[in-house]
Amino acid sequence: MFGKFDETILEKLLFYFFKMFGMATMKYEISTIKNEKIKKRRLFTYSKIDIVYNSFLILVTTILNIILVGLKIDDKTSLPNVRGVQKITDVVQFGFATLTCVFILVYFCARQKKAIEMADQICQIYGSMIVNNCDTGEKRSILLITLFVFSINFIFWLVMIITSVNVTMATPNNLIFYYLAVYSCHVIMQTLLMQYSIILNMIGYFFLHINKSLVILLKKPNQLFLDAQCRNIDKTRGERLLKMRKTYLILCKISEDISDFYSPLMFFCLSVTFVTLIRSGLYIAVSIADKESNLTIKGMIHCIGYVVHYYFLLVMLTKKASKIVTESKRTGEIVSDCVHYVDNQEIILNQFSNYLLHKKIKFTVFNLFVLDESLLLLFAGSMATYLVIMMDF
Numbered sequence: 001m002f003g004k005f006d007e008t009i010l011e012k013l014l015f016y017f018f019k020m021f022g023m024a025t026m027k028y029e030i031s032t033i034k035n036e037k038i039k040k041r042r043l044f045t046y047s048k049i050d051i052v053y054n055s056f057l058i059l060v061t062t063i064l065n066i067i068l069v070g071l072k073i074d075d076k077t078s079l080p081n082v083r084g085v086q087k088i089t090d091v092v093q094f095g096f097a098t099l100t101c102v103f104i105l106v107y108f109c110a111r112q113k114k115a116i117e118m119a120d121q122i123c124q125i126y127g128s129m130i131v132n133n134c135d136t137g138e139k140r141s142i143l144l145i146t147l148f149v150f151s152i153n154f155i156f157w158l159v160m161i162i163t164s165v166n167v168t169m170a171t172p173n174n175l176i177f178y179y180l181a182v183y184s185c186h187v188i189m190q191t192l193l194m195q196y197s198i199i200l201n202m203i204g205y206f207f208l209h210i211n212k213s214l215v216i217l218l219k220k221p222n223q224l225f226l227d228a229q230c231r232n233i234d235k236t237r238g239e240r241l242l243k244m245r246k247t248y249l250i251l252c253k254i255s256e257d258i259s260d261f262y263s264p265l266m267f268f269c270l271s272v273t274f275v276t277l278i279r280s281g282l283y284i285a286v287s288i289a290d291k292e293s294n295l296t297i298k299g300m301i302h303c304i305g306y307v308v309h310y311y312f313l314l315v316m317l318t319k320k321a322s323k324i325v326t327e328s329k330r331t332g333e334i335v336s337d338c339v340h341y342v343d344n345q346e347i348i349l350n351q352f353s354n355y356l357l358h359k360k361i362k363f364t365v366f367n368l369f370v371l372d373e374s375l376l377l378l379f380a381g382s383m384a385t386y387l388v389i390m391m392d393f
Contacts, residue, residue, distance in 0.1 A: 010143060014198070021191045022057050022105045023344035025050040025112045026119065044119045046112065046274055054105045061082040061105070061185070065098040068181045093279045099184040100268040104192055107265060114261060121254050122199070127246065142205055146198055149316060153194060156309040157187060186276070186306075189269045193313040196262055200320035200363070203258070206251055207327035210244055211334060217241065218338035218349075238348060245352050248331065252359055255324065259363045266365045273310050274379060278386050285387055295373070314376060319361040321371040332356035 008030050018024040027045045108115065164183055217240055280303040288301060335353045363371040371379065 002286065015145070018191065018195055019050065021188050022050075022054045023192060023195055025054060025108045026116050034387065036149040044116045044123075046116065051109050051112070054109045058102050058105045061098065061101055065094070065181055065185070068215070093275045094182050094185075096275055097182065097189070097272050101185040102186060103268055104265060107213060111261065114257070118254065118257055118261065121250065121257075122202065125250065125254075128247070142201065145201055149194055149197060152312060153190065154308075156305060156312075157190075158304065160305050160309070163298050163305065167261045171374075174291045189272060189307065190313060192265060192269055193317055196266070197313070197316045197320050199258060200317070200324060203251065203255060204320055204323040206247075207324055207331065210248055210251070211327055211330050213244060214331065214334045214338075217244070218311070218334065241348050241352075245348070245355075248352075249355075249365070252328075252361060255361050255363070263365050267368070270365065273314070274382065277307055277310060277379065277383050278390070279386050281383055282390055285391055289391070291309055310377070311379075314379065318371055318373050318375055322373060324363070325361055325372070328356075328359075 011030070012028070015028045025047060027047045027050075029043045057256070101332055160183055217237060219278060283303045284300065285309075332353070335349055335356060338349060365371070
């Protein structure tokens with residue numbers, strides 16, 4: 001099934017999906033080149049139309065949300081029996097989510113040139129590593145993970161939209177639009193987390209591919225003699241090793257660029273995520289502790305959906321970032337193990353090993369915190385602390 005699937009279809013669907021939410025402010029073209037093999041060249045270029053489109057989204061989002069936030073502040077449109085601290089967290093969360101949403105759209109317009117540069121570099125590596133050395137199993141793995149992430153997110157979005165409408169059925173109609181407007185901002189932020197996770201998944205695959213190639217290339221002489229796959233290598237070991245080292249250096253540079261590019265976006269997005277988790281957790285805790293709470297079962301599902309959805313996205317993001325760090329460390333172990341028994345390549349391997357020794361890949365947010373599994377514990381611990389404090393009000 002997947003062997004016959006044209007990956008360019010998925011690429012285009014992903015690209016236009018992110019473009020719809022203002023996160024792909026560029027033109028995307030695929031041209032076919034016929035030489036010895038059929039190859040596809042991906043080209044990203046500047047797009048004025050996408051700048052205009054993002055400006056329209058910013059204008060509509062800002063005006064609509066400024067109008068609707070007033071509805072929440074008005075006591076007459078509030079849900080009955082809602083604590084003052086809950087109302088404050090609602091307004092703060094909505095205002096912060098709106099500002100973050102606008103910042104995301106503005107940022108992708110302002111950094112369009114850098115985004116195009118990174119996209120071109122990723123596609124060049126993809127072309128050289130995937131097309132020329134096609135590994136159907138690994139390509140299928142990338143496809144399955146991407147489809148899995150999108151399927152889970154669409155299910156969450158469907159559940160959240162349905163519960164948003166049902167929760168507000170007994171309230172004024174304009175409050176329904178308020179909740180839908182709130183969730184539209186969250187959809188943009190959740191799409192950003194999805195985009196970052198998918199990019200990190202591809203980068204992680206590139207590092208994994210290099211490690212597999214190094215293991216085959218740097219086998220001991222007796223293994224190399226017996227291995228038919230290695231006997232038929234066209235290029236010499238030294239030339240391939242230099243090429244892999246060059247690719248690894250490019251991947252390290254791309255990883256740094258991606259981390260720097262997404263740092264301001266993640267700072268605001270994760271901040272809103274934290275506030276949202278506290279707000280949803282507060283509603284859940286109050287409904288459990290207070291028997292007179294007006295939160296219905298559908299309302300409970302709505303709040304739990306926020307928590308589970310964001311934690312799912314955080315788990316995917318931190319796992320993909322940790323995978324890259326793990327594979328980069330594994331590269332150093334592979335090269336170090338081969339330095340002593342690989343003939344005629346000691347100088348190249350020593351230079352490569354020294355570089356790997358001093359080069360540490362990590363994905364951070366302004367160096368305030370690292371995107372790894374410890375972030376999940378940090379969020380959980382901080383949420384519990386703030387919920388205990390806020391429950392006393």
